Amino acid sequence: MLPIALLFVLSLFGLSDTRPLKDRGLIDNAAGQTYDYIVIGCGVSGLVVSSRLSESEDITVLCLEAGALDHYEDEIQIPYYIGLQPDGFYEWGIYTTPQGQLDGVSRHIPMGKGVGGGSLINGMVWNRGNQQSFNAWNDLGNSGWGWESLLPYFEKSETYTPKNYAGREVQPVLENSAVHGTSGPIQVSYPNYYWPQTDNWFSALQEIGIPTSAEPNQGLSAGGYFLPLDIDPNNQTRSDARRAYYDPNIQRNNFNVQPYSQVTRIIFEQGDELTATGVEFAAGPSSPRQTAFASREVVLSAGAIHSPQILELSGIGQSSILEGLGIEVLENLPGVGNNLQDHGMIHLDYSYTNPDIMDVEDFATNSQFNDDSAAEYYSSKTGPWTAKPSCAVAFPSLEQTAADAAGMISAARSAAYNLPDTYANEPTLQRGYEQQLDSVLGELASENIPAFENLNNNAGGLDLALMRPLSRGTAHITSTDPFAPPNVDPRWLVHQFDYDVMILAMQVNQKILDTDAIQALQPSYAQIPRDANTDQLGEILRVGIGTEYHYSSTTAMLPLDMGGVVSDQLRVYGTSNLRVVDTGIYPMVPGAHLQAVAYGVAEKAADMIKADQ
Template structure:
């Protein structure tokens, strides 16, 4: 009888489970817009309370566990797929006048990065405030001690890692021989190479842990971490292919153009969602000597690869206005549609609307809802609900330049050689399927350095001087709002201090096992914008990162590429016989600058467009991530970052999303 009852209970429980795209209710306690890492994290944590109904609306389709999602060797091939918005920037006039692709679809940065957030008016957001949430998000598996691990300086501090969180963080089972040469070269140059990159204390080289399941060597994404193990919850609705067109407010007339279905569907951006662009390292294929013989797998797909318990907080006084109380807007739901031509639907919310649509689409949704600069909304005939000049401003990104140095004497098979040969490709694929070892457990990026500016001894002083003496008005748009201008000036002063600190990273040197580096500016001074092209919600926004608009950024990239010559001249790297193609080893500074302007592109880290700053500094959200002028509209994604950390952003976004659960004060 007990077995029968248990079986019956299992059946009843299964009947309560909600598969993807289940029929929706008319109202929810929380509505979350966006199903990326931040949205799924918040949805998971809120639905831990079985008495709370949570709806997450995601504009894109659900993935089908494609190999390029699961297998590390294929990382980066989602660029240009049906899961990509396929967005383009406007022509970049400070570079070479061409547009750039901006695809949208694991380290945390240094202690000083978050001290800057606090200095900009955000108590409770220091590294040590965020550390419990970084820890809460992960289950960290240390790398086993081995000669290979020691050779690349893997050093793990258990005090800064979690052991019971949803995201598996571990190391690949494969380390390329050439990566050992890279770390040995940096060691010869006296750069720190043995420390835990997640303890926030050192600038130098590190072999980064990845979001990787150590048992089966598959990538651990937000869906597998925060949704699939909890999909049986009967109070969690996930609905895909649902594009939120605006937030609805009590007593607000809203933007009438969102409600009108229009022919066509621009929801995937300016490009064809099934045509793959050259992508992240297109300049490598342009400058390299590439064989023209047929390949089993397109080489540009290899080069696209990239790796990528709540504590009560004591609240200190803040210089930002209180965002709750009478007279503030109250969100009462959202409007959404499956396509531009589809009828609109409305769903009401009881407690909060939480937007987690990313640094490009979160400001777009706010503006379509009437929250943003009145100077932008009024010409589009969008009723202004809250005049917030900072919405869509302060856009920051890590700008990347790929440089190709093909090894003439590699000491192991490189990822390019493997991907370009049917026999090798199938051989290592079989090894991966059999025992989860070999090159398929690792992508081409293999080892990083995050150096301080002080390593560039020949040019660091001149760069610092330029940053100290420039005026905020010199390199920003002429029509910028005074509050946003003041916000950048406050950021500029903190960025300048970071340039002077030998313990804070300024750029990234990303190593590729086949003979290439990516040089990335991690502390951009340039600021861009995200603006509406129309009041229609399915029209892609106007994205202008304004890459290179501040000359300090180009100076840092120039100095870093010149520093590459020192790395290549070390004894360990000379053994590989790297061939310097373009820029050549004798290129002048001006020639290198032209190379940078022609090849600069995104590192996939847009952020800052709805910054957590005081109102008088152009802020959009307060330290609790509530939108100014509203009482129950919250943002949780990279758009809230006032200054982009010198790190990859995935771990940061998970930490921000975990922290917001405390701000919501939703009882479990």
């Protein structure tokens, strides 16, 4: 039973539900059962696909999730708690291999584990990226995956509520109803609080020549963005996949979700093509292996790190990886687990010290401010607790920030690729990478394509993330034990261009801090000296860079002769009824936070699967 205090808080939001778990759409008896569809992983992609497929009453769907069903914890629902969740909170706890190209140290790579996946713990930022980046997917041989094809599904996933912060010096929020949805499951809106430092931020960007985009989710410009969040405009709580796609549909008898069920392998029947007949799963390493069967399709939605792991354990992947572990190769697909892309990110702190302006750092140092903000949130759903993630960020282009953008791009074309060892003797992987490199550098020549992101927290946190990386990493198994974590090697900054862009971004930070608008906030320079030179910035970068949590492209949607794993219908090559639907299918990671993209791609995938019924 939930604690009385928690039930009281839930009742304030109208969220209390004390029914037993067995009455809330959960099952624990999938073993031996047959379903039309089995979806592996109940994160964003898996819940979208399974809930949409179950809209047909005569279709049965099972979604198997390795993690738990949450209990409406404050740490999930209230924006204030972003970044304050305890270690292991609905998360896998996986670390990378030591990053020798940086400082030789491994990094934690948080990934959501639970019904709702990463949407339970992410930063709530909602943006899609630029139109050209999705058109590039289409141009690489994926028919029907350009911007115009995806836009209806971006809209289908959301209910967008604009907000006018009247009286502000800078008013960046303008509604463009042509690119927003009005009846989708995810609530997309803005906090009921506007940090006054936001005005300083946009003034600073404009002072150094970075314009403000009126509608960033239209995908047409780079620059300063005021981005929405996946936040309910009424009760100011997180709108995640569990609450948007699972809770409203638990009354469906054909929509079955089973937590604590980690899939250990996919079961195939061999013929001209492999036919997925079911999956094997278990609650934990010492639990018995059980089997459920699929009469139509298996949909793999375990994420860009775990989906390749499951494919490899099932005999689909790079033959050298599988043979080295004694796994029978059912289908040699070198792309599985290769082509890993992530937005490398570094946390930089120039804490504002102006005592007359409160910011998010004062939550920890000023108990009165924090208590007052909490009381305001609980009483009226307004105030600073609604606005822990800043909506004011920047996604500048090379043209907007570099002295010689064309020279940087030219140098990138001739620089060493520094590809992973797994690319050796794999011409399809090499060909695919060269096509991606040409595509990304062609985009970056445009003034409308972001090269990096500056995540401003309105308190002096100016974190930086690389948007269009040329570095490629890997995620492969090293054991036949499905409960052993895969070997994840993001290889951030192995391509010289990525390093150069991040140094440029750090120098842009210095320009932003030198503006009159930011100097008024009295930034400090304890972490990064005000006059740091390129070598000093490089030392800080190599020690500090890690993940922005946007793992992708390890089961890429590309032609087979480019190292692809799935077709433009998302079917795994060499199989008849196995698809992958998660961020792993992206040929190239878009220059955006990925949750809005993940919802839209999964909505499109659900319709594709339905069309084949």
